[in-house]
């Protein structure tokens with residue numbers, strides 16, 4: 063597999079970055095140790111994981127992705143897997159070139 067063109071890894075890393083920025087805005091607005099922030103964080107992370115899982119399953123159904131050999135789990139967060147970074151999916155076609 064070519065590590066440089068893993069679709070799920072690219073999407074997951076970008077999504078993680080976006081989610082972290084959204085959480086930072088929530089922390090600024092509500093304060094880190096508040097009930098409002100805890101709710102905001104829980105909801106934001108749920109949307110992130112559900113949306114990203116749905117996207118990866120759809121990409122698996124159309125033949126772009128398959129489960130990664132590391133058996134990573136999206137909600138487990140970032141990992142050191144060079145194929146998926148913890149997304150849990152990698153390219154199905156090893157010849158796939160973006």
Ligand SMILES: [Zn+2]
Pocket residue numbers: 130131132133134143144145146147148149150151
């Ligand atoms: Zn992996």
